[in-house]
Amino acid sequence: MSAQSPQAALSDTLRILIADDAAETRRTLRIMLSLDEQLEVVAIAENGFQAVELAELHEPDIALVDINMPGLNGIEAIKRMLTRHPDLICAVISTEQDSHTLYEAMAAGAREYLIKPFTVGELEQVIAKVRKLIDERNQLVEEATEIRKRRERELKALKTKARAHILARRIDDETVEVLEALSISPDCEDLWLMNLGMVYIMRKEWGKVRELAKRVEKK
Numbered sequence: 001m002s003a004q005s006p007q008a009a010l011s012d013t014l015r016i017l018i019a020d021d022a023a024e025t026r027r028t029l030r031i032m033l034s035l036d037e038q039l040e041v042v043a044i045a046e047n048g049f050q051a052v053e054l055a056e057l058h059e060p061d062i063a064l065v066d067i068n069m070p071g072l073n074g075i076e077a078i079k080r081m082l083t084r085h086p087d088l089i090c091a092v093i094s095t096e097q098d099s100h101t102l103y104e105a106m107a108a109g110a111r112e113y114l115i116k117p118f119t120v121g122e123l124e125q126v127i128a129k130v131r132k133l134i135d136e137r138n139q140l141v142e143e144a145t146e147i148r149k150r151r152e153r154e155l156k157a158l159k160t161k162a163r164a165h166i167l168a169r170r171i172d173d174e175t176v177e178v179l180e181a182l183s184i185s186p187d188c189e190d191l192w193l194m195n196l197g198m199v200y201i202m203r204k205e206w207g208k209v210r211e212l213a214k215r216v217e218k219k
Contacts, residue, residue, distance in 0.1 A: 019051035048072025
């Protein structure tokens with residue numbers, strides 16, 4: 001795996017949990033993953049129960065989970081981990097190549113899989129796919145956060161404008177437009193609905209008064 005700059009490694013490091021009952025597989029995975037400075041193995045489990053406990057303790061980004069483990073198998077472990085940590089991305093490791101086993105793993109929430117024995121290149125491909133999934137998810141979170149912040153700024157500006165109109169005792173079309181824009185916000189406070197109602201009354205727009213009253217009753 002190609003080495004990355006220290007700065008990139010610091011900002012983009014993916015935390016990994018390994019869960020496999022075979023000591024040789026655990027050792028091989030740890031060695032392979034150590035070749036990439038952007039990957040950090042934070043926990044190693046020998047069975048499904050340990051995997052669930054260590055996922056709770058370390059909150060990894062990725063879990064590489066063997067399907068056939070004693071006690072609690074990989075599929076059940078994945079279900080439990082994802083119940084507590086839905087953002088965790090799981091990849092299954094198995095000697096099984098039949099479609100039914102892989103279907104069960106994917107149905108449990110796994111996003112990728114490795115078939116034993118696997119090469120460094122195959123592991124790299126899985127990690128690259130998982131990293132892409134994480135990057136896409138983070139991008140969506142960033143976009144949603146920016147949209148929320150923009151709406152908050154717009155709402156604050158509307159409140160400032162509405163407050164100025166009310167203090168000036170304005171009931172013109174612009175005042176109605178500002179108050180109506182506030183009224184459709186999911187975070188609209190009753191105060192603004194009351195002011196909008198008063199403006200409607202002063203403008204003798206009785207149909208709008210009735211519509212607003214129905215909206216208030218449904219809140």
